[in-house]
Amino acid sequence: AVGQRADKTNFSSDHLAEDIATSTIDLDAAREEHGSRFVTEYLQSQAPGVDNRFIENFARHTGGHPLFVVELAEHLRNHGDIQQHNGSWRARPDLDWAYVPKKIETILAEQLQGLDDELLDILQAGSVEGDQFSVEVIAASLEMSPLKVARVLSRRGPKNLVTAVGNRPLGQGRVTLFRFAHSLARHHIYATIPPVERVFLHRVVATQLETLAGEQVGSIAAQLAYQFEQAETRDKAGHYYELAAAMATATCSLTEAITHLGRALTLRRDVLDQMRLKRQLARLEMMVGQIQASAELYTEATVLAEQAGAAELPEILADQAYALVRINDFESALQAARRAETLARADQNQLGLLSALQTLAQIKSKRGDHQQALDHQTETIALAEVLENDNLIAISLSQLGWYLKELGRYDQAKDALQRSLDIQNGGQPNYSQLAITHNALADLYISREDYPQARQHLTLAIACWRKFDRNSDVAIGLGSLANLANRQGLYAEGLDYARQAYEEDIQVLGNDHPDLAFSLSCEGESLIGLGDYDGAIASLSRAYELRKSHKAPPGNTAWSAWLLGRALVESGTGTARGRQLVDHARLTLSGLGASAQSEVAEIDNWLASHPP
Structure with a gap:
C-alpha cells in the first residue's frame, strides 16, 4: 500500500488505517459464499468433463478452501482416482472420499x-x-x-x-x-x-x-x-x-x-435373505442399464432359491430369462422360462406362472412370433385378473397392446394400452411402467402416421424415465423422437435427438453395448437426410457391427443393414456391397410378417426409385 501511495503528498498512517478499516473482508464468509463457484471453475479448468455429482462431493469435502481444493485435486489426479477418457475426466466409481492427503x-x-x-x-x-x-x-x-x-x-x-x-x-x-x-x-x-x-x-x-x-x-x-x-x-x-x-x-x-x-x-448371512436381495439388486441393475450384471445376479439368486427350495423359484427363473433376453441369449432364456412355467403349473403358483408366461411372450416377440406372444400374454391377463392385482393387470395390458400393434391390429392395441394407462393413472404412479405404456402408444401412433400424438406420448415417456437419477431407457425415448423427426423429414432435429440419445447411452451403458446401435442408426438416418454420407456410413457401420457382434434380434440387425446399404448405394462409395446389404435386409424383414410390413414397404419404395 505504501509503495502504491508514495507519490501522494497527503498520504499518512491515518489514511492507511482508515482504508484498512473500510476494506476488511471476512475470509470465512467469503469462502462459504464463493467456495462452490471456485471449486467448479477450478475443476473445469484442471479436469474438464467431471460430472456435477463429483463437483458437489468435492466442494463438500474441501469446503471451497483454496489450498485444500488444489491439494486434493492434485492428489486425485496423481493417484489415478480421476482419469481422462476420450477427452473428458471421470472419477473412479470406488473413489475413497475418506482419505485425507x-x-x-x-x-x-x-x-x-x-x-x-x-x-x-x-x-x-x-x-x-x-x-x-x-x-x-x-x-x-x-x-x-x-x-x-x-x-x-x-x-x-x-x-x-x-x-x-x-x-x-x-x-x-x-x-x-x-x-x-x-x-x-x-x-x-x-x-x-x-x-x-x-x-x-x-x-x-x-x-x-x-x-x-x-x-x-x-x-x-x-x-x-x-x-x-x-x-x-x-x-x-x-x-x-x-x-x-x-x-x-x-x-x-x-x-x-x-x-x-x-x-x-x-x-446378511441367511440364504433366503441373500436370494431376495440379489433379486432386488438385479431388478435395479436392469433399470440402470447394467444388463450383464443383472443377468449374473438373477443367476446367483436362482442358485440360492434352488438350494433353499424357495417358493419364489419360478418367478426368479422368469426374471432370469428376461435378463437373458436383454443380452440376446435366447436359447438360455427360453430354457429358463419354460422351466419356470413347468414348476409354476406343477405347484399351482399363479404369480410364478404369470411371470413365466409374460417372459415367454417377450421371447417369442423378440424372435418375430407375435401371435404366439399374444397367446401367452392373453393368459397372463386372465391370471392377473384372478389375482386382483391392478399393477399386474396394467403391466399385462401394456404388453398385450404392444403385441397387437406388432400384428397390425391397431384399434385393439390402442384399447389395451389406454386401459392400462387408465388403471395406472388411478393409483400410485409407477413411473417405469407409465413410461413403457406411453412409449408403446407412441410407437402405435407412429405406425398410423399420427405424428403429433406420437410426439406427445414420447415426451411423456421421457419425462417419466427422467424421474430416475439414472435410467438407460431415456435414450430409447430420445432415439424414438429422432426416428419420428426423420419420418417427418426434420433431419436436423432428428440428428440432435439422436446425438442426445447416444450421449445418454454412453454415460449409462459404456461404449460397447448393443443398445447403442439404436441411437447410432437414428443418427445415420438423419445424416443421410442431410446428405452427409460419410458421417452416415460411419455411424451405421458401427451400429451394424454392434448388433452383429452382440447377436441382436434379426429384425434390428436387418434394419441397420438396410440403412447402411442405402447410404453406400446413394453415396456411390460401395454400390455392390450396399445392394447386397439391402437385399439381405429385405429378405430378413419379409420373414417377420406383419410386424415388419411398413419397413419392407419402405425398402420396396426405395428400390423402385433406385433401380440397379
Missing part, C-alpha cells in the same frame, strides 16, 4: 493442537455422526447437557472447523445442528478416535438417533444403517440398509438404492 492432514493437525480437551471430545463425537451432527445426540453420547454442548461449540469452536446450521424436525421433536466446515476436517478428527471408543460412540449415536426418530426412522434409514454397521450391529444395519434402499427407490434414486442393497447383502 498428508499435506492437508498436517495443516488440520496443527489446528487441532490448540483446542481444549472438552471441545475436542465434542468434535470427535460429532465426527462419528457425520459432516452434520446433532447437539442432542452428541450430548447424550458424552453424558452432557445439550445446552453445554451448544455453548462450547458456539463460543470455542473455530469457524474454520465447525459452524452452526440451525435446527430440523426429527420424530416428534427438533434437533439442533452444527456442521464441519469441510469433510476433510471431519475425517481427520474421526481418525483420531481410538477404535474401541469409536465402536462405542457409533452404538450410542445410533441408539439415540433411532430413539429420537421414533416411527419416522425411514427418513434417516441410511444414517442409521451406517451407524449400526460401524457399531458392529449387523442385523440392525442390514435392516436399515434395506429400508434406505426402499426409500431411495420410492424417490427414483436408483444409484443410491443399489448402493444400500449392496451393503445389506454383505451383512
Whole structure:
C-alpha cells in the first residue's frame, strides 16, 4: 500500500488505517459464499468433463478452501482416482472420499493442537455422526447437557472447523445442528478416535438417533444403517440398509438404492435373505442399464432359491430369462422360462406362472412370433385378473397392446394400452411402467402416421424415465423422437435427438453395448437426410457391427443393414456391397410378417426409385 501511495503528498498512517478499516473482508464468509463457484471453475479448468455429482462431493469435502481444493485435486489426479477418457475426466466409481492427503492432514493437525480437551471430545463425537451432527445426540453420547454442548461449540469452536446450521424436525421433536466446515476436517478428527471408543460412540449415536426418530426412522434409514454397521450391529444395519434402499427407490434414486442393497447383502448371512436381495439388486441393475450384471445376479439368486427350495423359484427363473433376453441369449432364456412355467403349473403358483408366461411372450416377440406372444400374454391377463392385482393387470395390458400393434391390429392395441394407462393413472404412479405404456402408444401412433400424438406420448415417456437419477431407457425415448423427426423429414432435429440419445447411452451403458446401435442408426438416418454420407456410413457401420457382434434380434440387425446399404448405394462409395446389404435386409424383414410390413414397404419404395 505504501509503495502504491508514495507519490501522494497527503498520504499518512491515518489514511492507511482508515482504508484498512473500510476494506476488511471476512475470509470465512467469503469462502462459504464463493467456495462452490471456485471449486467448479477450478475443476473445469484442471479436469474438464467431471460430472456435477463429483463437483458437489468435492466442494463438500474441501469446503471451497483454496489450498485444500488444489491439494486434493492434485492428489486425485496423481493417484489415478480421476482419469481422462476420450477427452473428458471421470472419477473412479470406488473413489475413497475418506482419505485425507498428508499435506492437508498436517495443516488440520496443527489446528487441532490448540483446542481444549472438552471441545475436542465434542468434535470427535460429532465426527462419528457425520459432516452434520446433532447437539442432542452428541450430548447424550458424552453424558452432557445439550445446552453445554451448544455453548462450547458456539463460543470455542473455530469457524474454520465447525459452524452452526440451525435446527430440523426429527420424530416428534427438533434437533439442533452444527456442521464441519469441510469433510476433510471431519475425517481427520474421526481418525483420531481410538477404535474401541469409536465402536462405542457409533452404538450410542445410533441408539439415540433411532430413539429420537421414533416411527419416522425411514427418513434417516441410511444414517442409521451406517451407524449400526460401524457399531458392529449387523442385523440392525442390514435392516436399515434395506429400508434406505426402499426409500431411495420410492424417490427414483436408483444409484443410491443399489448402493444400500449392496451393503445389506454383505451383512446378511441367511440364504433366503441373500436370494431376495440379489433379486432386488438385479431388478435395479436392469433399470440402470447394467444388463450383464443383472443377468449374473438373477443367476446367483436362482442358485440360492434352488438350494433353499424357495417358493419364489419360478418367478426368479422368469426374471432370469428376461435378463437373458436383454443380452440376446435366447436359447438360455427360453430354457429358463419354460422351466419356470413347468414348476409354476406343477405347484399351482399363479404369480410364478404369470411371470413365466409374460417372459415367454417377450421371447417369442423378440424372435418375430407375435401371435404366439399374444397367446401367452392373453393368459397372463386372465391370471392377473384372478389375482386382483391392478399393477399386474396394467403391466399385462401394456404388453398385450404392444403385441397387437406388432400384428397390425391397431384399434385393439390402442384399447389395451389406454386401459392400462387408465388403471395406472388411478393409483400410485409407477413411473417405469407409465413410461413403457406411453412409449408403446407412441410407437402405435407412429405406425398410423399420427405424428403429433406420437410426439406427445414420447415426451411423456421421457419425462417419466427422467424421474430416475439414472435410467438407460431415456435414450430409447430420445432415439424414438429422432426416428419420428426423420419420418417427418426434420433431419436436423432428428440428428440432435439422436446425438442426445447416444450421449445418454454412453454415460449409462459404456461404449460397447448393443443398445447403442439404436441411437447410432437414428443418427445415420438423419445424416443421410442431410446428405452427409460419410458421417452416415460411419455411424451405421458401427451400429451394424454392434448388433452383429452382440447377436441382436434379426429384425434390428436387418434394419441397420438396410440403412447402411442405402447410404453406400446413394453415396456411390460401395454400390455392390450396399445392394447386397439391402437385399439381405429385405429378405430378413419379409420373414417377420406383419410386424415388419411398413419397413419392407419402405425398402420396396426405395428400390423402385433406385433401380440397379
